[in-house]
């Protein structure tokens with residue numbers, strides 16, 4: 229009889245572990261932020277030219293949106309500091325943002341933006357940069373504007389600037405430039421890119437492609 233009790237307790241324990249909160253069950257197996265591939269596997273964008281961008285836009289606009297996939301509902305609680313420290317990649321100086329300052333939100337998310345951009349990839353015709361000058365109190369006198377922009381460089385010298393309003397901007401754009409139909413949400417679900425095509429066009433400056 230004691231053996232049966234021990235086995236029952238062990239099975240019970242396994243069931244409990246199985247039900248415990250495991251936020252990341254996908255193949256990427258990373259934390260809340262997207263997994264970062266090793267440098268060897270860093271992606272090159274699949275849409276390497278404007279023509280390929282236009283063709284993929286057309287494919288998305290005319291095709292059915294894929295079904296979303298629900299992600300996990302569990303989150304790790306992050307510790308929040310009173311002050312956000314922003315370090316400028318150009319001059320190396322620190323700018324401190326109290327939580328009450330409206331720049332703190334962007335400064336807090338800057339690592340996410342940088343990470344997304346580092347995963348974006350480039351092609352001989354198209355490359356991407358972040359303009360985060362406004363966040364550095366040493367590099368800019370503009371204390372009101374605390375926004376960052378995406379800069380898309382096209383080979384013919386056309387640089388397109390677009391203000392970033394959400395970290396999802398770059399997540400969706402990265403999926404688009406990989407010629408995907410969906411993007412991965414922060415909790416490992418997927419959502420169709422189709423509803424976000426107007427924003428993706430803004431980010432890429434497609435309205436100026438033929439001018």
Ligand SMILES: [Zn+2]
Pocket residue numbers: 316317318319320321364365366367
């Ligand atoms: Zn600076």
